[in-house]
Structures are given as structure tokens and as C-alpha cells.
Amino acid sequence: MARINDHPNSWRKNLTVLWFGTFMAGIGFSEVMPFLSLYVDTLGNFSHDQLSLYSGFAFAATYLVTALASPFWGKLADRTGRKLMLVRASAGMAIVFFLMGLVTNVWELIGLRLLQGVFSGYISNANALIATQVPKSKSGQALGTLVTGNVSGTLLGPLLGGILASLFSYRVTFFITGFLLLSVFFLTLFLVHEDFKPVAKTMMLSTRGVIKRLTNSKLVFGMFITTMIIQAANNSIAPILALYVRQIMHNSATTTFYSGIVAAVPGIATLVAAPMLGKLGDRIGTDRIIIIGFFLAIVVYIPMAFVTNIWQLIALRFLIGIANASMLPAVQAILAKNTPFEVTGRVFSWNQSFQAMGNVAGPMIGSVISSEFDYAGVFISTAVLVVLNLILVYNNTRVMRKNRA
Incomplete structure (x- = not known):
């Protein structure tokens, strides 16, 4: 069973790291939005209707899979710990973004967008980890602070993505985003601490x-x-x-x-x-x-x-x-x-x-x-x-x- 970390201020350190992690996750998810349809257009000769259809698929795919996959990851988080799910999500997102920069057709891109949904859960597990560690009397303040990480990342992501795509290319922007998410993986792995006692599968x-x-x-x-x-x-x-x-x-x-x-x-x-x-x-x-x-x-x-x-x-x-x-x-x-x-x-x-x-x-x-x-x-x-x-x-x-x- 999970329990609050013994050190009364440990949640503050985790909040700092996870704020940065959710900030980078927000950038990662929003950075490609301004040019996703333009990237689709480079992957084939499409009519106007086809381009709209494929762009819509590429945009919605991640959210559809996220809706289906999240309960599974949440159950696993309650059994193995939220930190493990944070590491899993950040590593998976980094790999997927690297691969998006290498696709050769639109179906590969849509497939990776689906896979991105499978590796969702960084933000929800960051919220869950802080929620289990922060005193209930301070949960509103702590979770209110944490949500600004994702919001500010989502806010700056399109601007950063547009600049990077203009200076380099669509593919290079995916690689850069992958490196950003890889940094989140290492920071989470080494700096986030969770006092967690695993629950036996039979006790779930x-x-x-x-x-x-x-x-x-x-x-x-x-x-x-x-x-x-x-x-x-x-x-x-x-x-x-x-x-x-x-x-x-x-x-x-x-x-x-x-x-x-x-x-x-x-x-x-x-x-x-x-x-x-x-x-x-x-x-x-x-x-x-x-x-x-x-x-x-x-x-x-x-x-x-x-x-x-x-x-x-x-x-x-x-x-x-x-x-x-x-x-x-x-x-x-x-x-x-x-x-x-x-x-x-x-x-x-x-x-x-x-x-x-x-x-x-x-x-x-x-x-x-x-x-x-x-x-x-x-x-x-x-x-x-x-x-x-x-x-x-x-x-x-x-x-x-x-x-x-």
C-alpha cells in the first residue's frame, strides 16, 4: 500500500522536478501541433479532402488511445508505484518522437501517434504522486502549482515548434522534442523519490x-x-x-x-x-x-x-x-x-x-x-x-x- 513519504518536505522536491517534467511534456505534446498537418502533406500526394482526413486521424489518434490505455496504466501504478509509470511514460514518449522524425508515409505517422497514446500518463501520474504525498490541507496549492507546468509548456510549445520548424525542418523538430523528453526521463529516474510498498497482485x-x-x-x-x-x-x-x-x-x-x-x-x-x-x-x-x-x-x-x-x-x-x-x-x-x-x-x-x-x-x-x-x-x-x-x-x-x- 502506498503511504506518504516519511520526510515532511520530500513532496516539495518532487513537485519541483515534476513541474519541470510536466512542463516538458506539455511542450512535447503541443510543439508539433502547428505543423502536424503540414508534415502529413510532405508524406504523400494527397487531395484536400485526404489531407484533412489524415491530419484529423493523426491529431485524434493519441487522445483516443490515451482514453483507452489510461485505466490500465493507473491500475499498474497502484501496484508498482507512480514513479515507475513516470519513467515508462517519459521514455516511451522520447522514443516515439524520435521515430516520428523518421517516418516515410502517413500510416507510419498515424501508427506512432497511436503508440504515443499508449505511452501516455506522465501528467496523470505526476498528479497522483503529488496527491499521495502532499498533506490534504495543501493539496489545492500543490496541484494548482503542478498544473501550471503543463499549461505553460502547452502554451510555449506551439511557439517553440514553429521557430524550430522554421530554423531547421519538421523532422529535426521531432528529434529535438525527443531529446527534451529524454531529459525528462533522466530527471525523473534520478531525482523523483517515492516511498512505495508494492501491493501483491492478488491483493489488488x-x-x-x-x-x-x-x-x-x-x-x-x-x-x-x-x-x-x-x-x-x-x-x-x-x-x-x-x-x-x-x-x-x-x-x-x-x-x-x-x-x-x-x-x-x-x-x-x-x-x-x-x-x-x-x-x-x-x-x-x-x-x-x-x-x-x-x-x-x-x-x-x-x-x-x-x-x-x-x-x-x-x-x-x-x-x-x-x-x-x-x-x-x-x-x-x-x-x-x-x-x-x-x-x-x-x-x-x-x-x-x-x-x-x-x-x-x-x-x-x-x-x-x-x-x-x-x-x-x-x-x-x-x-x-x-x-x-x-x-x-x-x-x-x-x-x-x-x-x-
Whole structure:
């Protein structure tokens, strides 16, 4: 059974290393996104429809496999330790990225993107390891800090990827990303410490047994759905964001530049706000923080549909970043505070599966809504998603409010 590390400050050292690891993992996953479809185009002579189809396969493949593979890795983490899963994920990602730079056709690339999903789990296991080591009273602050690693890496990744691809080539960029992830492997192997007592395979709980160990399974599974809807809402506008900027700016020559700013602003706000909101949640209640975040998101998404200039959109996107800083870290903290140590790996891996499903569903929702209505309709539908999520979370956190009273 896992137990908290004997040294009261050991989790702080792990948090520092894992922050860097999740930062690099965020860069690794997002760095190739700006040119993935362009890379696909170099692997054959495709029609416009074929290029769109293969690019979509390449993008979605990783998330689909992640959703399926995460529960397996979570169960293994509870039996063998979270550090081993961190080492496995970082080594696997490094190898896959090296190989992506060597592919000769689109099916090899799609196959490796599928394999990348198999080697998922670094971020979820980093969350699980910190959740099992940090005192419950500080879990909001610690997990809020940890989430900024992935957010900032995801924020800087596309910029770094674009620069590297421009200076070198698509293939060299994959190699460089592989080296970055290899550094994560060595740092994790030598600097992350986990006091873990392996659980015999015969003593492992079944899925039903894990659910029985949860003191509030309704709350935990409600947080899974919440994670999926948050990710779907955040990603629903991804397919049309640059097009919306172009529409607002009336096909200005600076559309690409401002599209990058609009895309990056929420990440900057989340990076700044998440640790502070996590600490505040530990003091006044994490459930209060997440509900405030939902209200803020609803208030912000609706006017986004009616902006008349780019600066209005940038300001509203900044506020969305603050809302995000109060939602996803709060979900992680609520899971940490309501999950026994011995099943933390599986609970966080299940949450990652729902997050991956949201990553797949969000762009699909946005594409369908924008084609049936218009760009403004995507923001309105996203606000509706957030309202449904608010109702779900308010009902599921009723017990937390009663206990606090």
C-alpha cells in the first residue's frame, strides 16, 4: 500500500522536478501541433479532402488511445508505484518522437501517434504522486502549482515548434522534442523519490473494489464528467478560433499574429492565477472556487459571441484563463482530497481518460456547430455546456458544503 513519504518536505522536491517534467511534456505534446498537418502533406500526394482526413486521424489518434490505455496504466501504478509509470511514460514518449522524425508515409505517422497514446500518463501520474504525498490541507496549492507546468509548456510549445520548424525542418523538430523528453526521463529516474510498498497482485482491488473504497464515489465520478466537459468546452472553439479572429479583423494581414496572441492569452492567465486560486481553495473550500470559475466562464463565453474588435476578444480570453485556473486544478484537488492513497493511481488515470474524451469531443462539437450555425454559435453552445457542468458540480459538492457547515 502506498503511504506518504516519511520526510515532511520530500513532496516539495518532487513537485519541483515534476513541474519541470510536466512542463516538458506539455511542450512535447503541443510543439508539433502547428505543423502536424503540414508534415502529413510532405508524406504523400494527397487531395484536400485526404489531407484533412489524415491530419484529423493523426491529431485524434493519441487522445483516443490515451482514453483507452489510461485505466490500465493507473491500475499498474497502484501496484508498482507512480514513479515507475513516470519513467515508462517519459521514455516511451522520447522514443516515439524520435521515430516520428523518421517516418516515410502517413500510416507510419498515424501508427506512432497511436503508440504515443499508449505511452501516455506522465501528467496523470505526476498528479497522483503529488496527491499521495502532499498533506490534504495543501493539496489545492500543490496541484494548482503542478498544473501550471503543463499549461505553460502547452502554451510555449506551439511557439517553440514553429521557430524550430522554421530554423531547421519538421523532422529535426521531432528529434529535438525527443531529446527534451529524454531529459525528462533522466530527471525523473534520478531525482523523483517515492516511498512505495508494492501491493501483491492478488491483493489488488477490482474496479468495483476501488469504487467501494471511495468515501464519495458520486462526487469522484461527477468530477470525471466535469473534467470531460471542461476539456470539451475549452477545445470546442479551437477549430474556429483563428477563423473568428480573421472575421473580426476583416482579413487583416496581421490576423496570424493576433491569432497567436488570442490562443496564448488564456494560458498566461492560468499560469499566474492557478497557484493563488489553489491556495485560496485550501482555505475557503475547493468546491467554492470551482463554482466561482463556472460562473465566470459563463459570463465570459456569452459576450465572446458578440465582440466587435480583437482587444475585446483578448480581454475576454484572459478572463477565461482565470476561469480555467479555478476549474481543472480544483477538480484535481477534490479528487486528491476524496481518494484513498492506495487507489489514487487508478482514480487519476480514469480522470485522464475522461479528459482525453473531452479533447476529442470538443473540436467535433465546435466544427458541427460552426457549420450548422456560425462562429458565434460555438461560443453560445460552449456557455450552455458550462451551465450544465455548473449544475452537475453544484449537486455533487453538496456533501462538501454540508461537512464544512
